[in-house]
Amino acid sequence: MKKFSYIRVKNDPPQLQVKAGAREVIFTCVSCMCDNISYLRFKKNEEGDFKMDGKGFAISNWQIKHPNHEVEWTADSEKWDDVIRMINTGTTKVCEVVSR
Numbered sequence: 045m046k047k048f049s050y051i052r053v054k055n056d057p058p059q060l061q062v063k064a065g066a067r068e069v070i071f072t073c074v075s076c077m078c079d080n081i082s083y084l085r086f087k088k089n090e091e092g093d094f095k096m097d098g099k100g101f102a103i104s105n106w107q108i109k110h111p112n113h114e115v116e117w118t119a120d121s122e123k124w125d126d127v128i129r130m131i132n133t134g135t136t137k138v139c140e141v142v143s144r
Contacts, residue, residue, distance in 0.1 A: 073136035094119035
């Protein structure tokens, strides 16, 4: 597992790329609290809409300054740079992404 530092990611954000037309996107996030790692998953449901999931943790833990539905609707539009910007308003920074 890679070692991420909140300060390093905050000061020098990585260039992240999400696969076009992805049906699932998982963001690795590093927390300002002791550089803890957490994951936010966006997965398309049967209607073709993205649903956000904290992979076992409450979404409120990220303290994102946008309502969940706003982040999900932005993901539905595949505006991933905006989704990352929204996630980064909380107590974590996105440091890595995988998509399929």
